[in-house]
Amino acid sequence: MTEKVEYWVKVPIGPIHPGLEEPEKFILTLDGERIINVDVKLGYNLRGIQWIAYRRNYVQMMYLVERICGICSFSHNHTYSRAVEEAAGIEVPERAEYIRAIVGELERLHSHLLNLGVVGHDIGYDTVLHLTWLAREKVMDVLEAISGNRVNYSMVTIGGVRRDIDEKGKRLILDLIKYYRSIMPQIEEVFLHDPTIEARLRDAAVVSRRIAKEYGAVGPTARGSGLKVDARWSEGLGVYPDLGVKPVLPQDVTGEKPHGDVYDRTAVRIGEIHQSLELLEHALDQMPDGKIKAFPKDNVLVAKLKIMVDGEGVGRYEAPRGELVHYVRGKKGSDKPLRWKAREPTFPNLFAIAKGLVGNQVADVVVAIASIDPCLSCTDRVAVVQGGKKIVLTEKDLLKASIEKTRELNPDVKGDPTPIGFGCAR
Amino acid sequence: MTDDNVIMEKVEVKEPTKEDLVAEAIKNRFPSAEVEIKENKWGKRRVWVRVPREDYKALMKFIVELDPEAHYSIGIEQDYGEELGYMSHILINYEEAPGVSLLVEVRAPKDDPVIPDISDVFPIAVQYEREAAEMMGIVFEGIPDSRRLFLPDDFPEGIYPLRLDEKGISEEAVKNAGHPYYIKGGAKK
Numbered sequence: 001m002t003e004k005v006e007y008w009v010k011v012p013i014g015p016i017h018p019g020l021e022e023p024e025k026f027i028l029t030l031d032g033e034r035i036i037n038v039d040v041k042l043g044y045n046l047r048g049i050q051w052i053a054y055r056r057n058y059v060q061m062m063y064l065v066e067r068i069c070g071i072c073s074f075s076h077n078h079t080y081s082r083a084v085e086e087a088a089g090i091e092v093p094e095r096a097e098y099i100r101a102i103v104g105e106l107e108r109l110h111s112h113l114l115n116l117g118v119v120g121h122d123i124g125y126d127t128v129l130h131l132t133w134l135a136r137e138k139v140m141d142v143l144e145a146i147s148g149n150r151v152n153y154s155m156v157t158i159g160g161v162r163r164d165i166d167e168k169g170k171r172l173i174l175d176l177i178k179y180y181r182s183i184m185p186q187i188e189e190v191f192l193h194d195p196t197i198e199a200r201l202r203d204a205a206v207v208s209r210r211i212a213k214e215y216g217a218v219g220p221t222a223r224g225s226g227l228k229v230d231a232r233w234s235e236g237l238g239v240y241p242d243l244g245v246k247p248v249l250p251q252d253v254t255g256e257k258p259h260g261d262v263y264d265r266t267a268v269r270i271g272e273i274h275q276s277l278e279l280l281e282h283a284l285d286q287m288p289d290g291k292i293k294a295f296p297k298d299n300v301l302v303a304k305l306k307i308m309v310d311g312e313g314v315g316r317y318e319a320p321r322g323e324l325v326h327y328v329r330g331k332k333g334s335d336k337p338l339r340w341k342a343r344e345p346t347f348p349n350l351f352a353i354a355k356g357l358v359g360n361q362v363a364d365v366v367v368a369i370a371s372i373d374p375c376l377s378c379t380d381r382v383a384v385v386q387g388g389k390k391i392v393l394t395e396k397d398l399l400k401a402s403i404e405k406t407r408e409l410n411p412d413v414k415g416d417p418t419p420i421g422f423g424c425a426r
Numbered sequence: 427m428t429d430d431n432v433i434m435e436k437v438e439v440k441e442p443t444k445e446d447l448v449a450e451a452i453k454n455r456f457p458s459a460e461v462e463i464k465e466n467k468w469g470k471r472r473v474w475v476r477v478p479r480e481d482y483k484a485l486m487k488f489i490v491e492l493d494p495e496a497h498y499s500i501g502i503e504q505d506y507g508e509e510l511g512y513m514s515h516i517l518i519n520y521e522e523a524p525g526v527s528l529l530v531e532v533r534a535p536k537d538d539p540v541i542p543d544i545s546d547v548f549p550i551a552v553q554y555e556r557e558a559a560e561m562m563g564i565v566f567e568g569i570p571d572s573r574r575l576f577l578p579d580d581f582p583e584g585i586y587p588l589r590l591d592e593k594g595i596s597e598e599a600v601k602n603a604g605h606p607y608y609i610k611g612g613a614k615k
Contacts, residue, residue, distance in 0.1 A: 043576040050561075051587055051595065086466040216498045216550040229497060234517060234525035235470060241523075314472060314515065314529065316499075325500045325515060343500035348550050 015044045038354040057335040058305045070151040074107045075319035077156045083328040087313030096160035097238040098287040105276040110139045111320030112269040115373040122370045159294030201263035205368030207356035215352035218345045219322020224265035226258035231318040243282045262371040306335045321345040445471045472527040482532040483542040493518040501554025503562040505590045509533045543569040561588040
């Protein structure tokens with residue numbers, strides 16, 4: 001062993017663009033082309049969100065949580081609301097549950113299409129990238145029409161949803177389902193039946209079932225390895241049992257038993273796109289009429305939460321990348337959570353893939369990283385950036401810079417950026 | 427797996443839920459643990475277990491005995507004032523929906539913040555423990571990897587960003603703690 005050490009080479013991959021345009025660093029120990037060990041270094045995207053969260057009330061937190069990550073902003077907001085609802089004992093109207101399911105599935109569609117494009121891009125197959133991302137525009141447009149935004153939809157509030165889905169929205173979603181049913185065979189053809197793709201992705205970066213279990217892998221990474229986990233299903237979340245959700249395993253899509261490689265993870269995503277379309281159809285069909293919020297106004301909500309939250313709550317939801325967990329602890333009389341923590345699906349998946357990469361070729365690293373669909377802005381949510389001295393940069397610097405920039409671009413801009421409201425100790 | 431089946435057959439007469447069975451099994455084995463089942467408004471029940479430090483590791487091993495497929499999902503570090511807490515969420519018996527959502531918490535006093543490491547039972551736990559160690563200053567006894575995870579290497583020793591006492595981030599350490607338009611009134615120079 002000691003003789004061999006001399007020939008081992010350490011190669012850093014990242015922190016800039018290791019697969020996706022997100023900062024993370026993998027330090028590979030190589031023996032020739034073979035990977036001996038993978039070490040993960042995180043923390044390039046720390047924004048101190050848990051620290052900021054100590055200074056926000058429950059309603060302000062919804063917006064903070066939503067901005068952890070753009071791609072799964074609905075998931076974060078939803079899961080956080082679930083945790084607060086559990087801690088406060090708030091019941092959500094049934095129509096709101098259906099709207100949550102609908103927006104959640106739309107988000108899953110766009111996230112999975114994005115990842116399929118990235119996997120295509122990383123193996124140098126940019127035609128696929130353009131195909132999937134073109135298809136993705138449709139769901140982005142529908143999300144914009146329904147919620148008003150392409151990202152950060154702000155659809156969920158504690159105790160319900162903010163906006164209703166009207167007849168026009170329903171028609172748009174039905175159109176979308178028809179559109180994806182027509183375009184998915186093309187995408188499926190590429191990922192499941194193209195011999196080049198199969199040769200490239202089959203048996204690359206295998207995460208065995210044992211590793212997936214021990215390293216707590218979640219989402220398509222776990223299901224690709226044959227673990228039957230899906231938080232929507234195992235939690236019996238909201239109306240999902242009525243919609244007939246179940247974990248999509250590779251054998252449902254490819255017909256072979258799970259290998260746990262990149263190919264299987266991609267196949268699971270394709271299966272889930274089909275499942276999402278079905279769930280959307282069922283949800284639109286079954287959605288009852290009724291109110292969409294437990295509390296009509298946000299000021300009522302703030303006042304109620306101050307009295308109602310007493311104790312702890314956990315929210316679990318299957319985000320596009322896997323199981324997302326939020327924890328909230330509050331006490332009666334305080335309008336702020338005493339502790340909030342989120343665990344993002346990429347966190348365990350990263351360590352699982354790092355283990356799975358051992359024994360593979362260097363060339364597989366990029367596509368392997370892309371295949372777990374990492375979302376590093378989610379994972380690096382905590383903590384503090386440090387300057388030369390003992391200094392903590394907070395979001396205020398960014399706010400100040402952005403105000404300055406706006407003023408510079410458009411000195412005539414009106415409106416006062418002074419914060420109003422309470423509960424945020426600035 | 428076999429243990430699990432035995433328990434299930436024994437108490438099947440009352441038709442208890444999976445949560446009840448798990449809570450019962452933990453209570454029988456660890457009388458010192460506080461076990462509580464809470465139900466939320468949409469009918470999901472969770473088992474909350476609070477266990478003294480001495481039994482913590484044995485309990486984790488017992489959970490793996492209950493279900494070898496146990497899925498460790500989150501480690502939450504907390505500052506309770508006098509004590510530091512570390513809570514884990516573990517999903518067990520999830521082969522059939524719904525799975526059992528189990529939360530295990532252990533606490534340690536601040537002057538002796540030592541909690542046993544459980545990474546030999548759940549290998550992923552070591553990463554959550556690294557985070558808890560750097561953010562809250564909990565010492566994990568026997569942790570195989572004690573490097574920092576999120577914080578930069580040159581971050582000062584002995585400061586734990588999420589602590590609520592004097593070991594946390596002090597006011598002076600926060601640059602520009604006022605809103606840009608409040609600098610005159612509120613911020614400290």
